[in-house]
Amino acid sequence: MNQTSQRLFFGLWPSAATADEIMAWARDAHALCGGRMMQAEALHMTLAFLGNTPEDKVHELVQAAPGWTVPVGTLQLKRFGRFAGPRVVWAGPSSEDGERVPWLDDAYASLWSHLEGAGWERPASVFRPHVSLLRKAGPCELDVLSRPALSWTPEQCVLVASRPAEGGSRYEILVRLPIRH
């Protein structure tokens, strides 16, 4: 196929072991809310969504991103949440600073300052870190769900192409960025 653009995003990717742990959250949420459960290998936390990107820009990013170091720490997934519009149910982090996790905000800012240097525009919307668990979920009262905090130190920050596939999207990792603990 002669592609003219690719749908891109940057995200933090869990190891297979952490993804298995996150799937326990997805199963709890699915029992309550229904919808379509994410597959373990597709779980991630989006840091920057770029959307449809022309091939020349994809090429530029693939060349530049291996030189961008992203600071990474440990986060605690502690809460379930829901985006009503896209009907997504997610797992989200908390810290002593409430819902903000300082190193995650730093990782977001660091990645976006690299992207701005490459001509991309930082979104005006607030960064709401989350790992999507369900899509097309029904309305549900998430307060009844609780799980022990799940500790996650992301091993990878990656540039990913999202391709349409049966039953959802298929994600292909294009670049692994260096991380700094």
Ligand code: 2AM
């Ligand atoms: P999600 O992180 O809430 O699941 C690839 O599509 C990834 O980018 C998904 O993880 C998705 O949402 C996120 N994404 C899709 N469309 C988006 C948009 N318009 N703004 C921000 N993130 C988006």
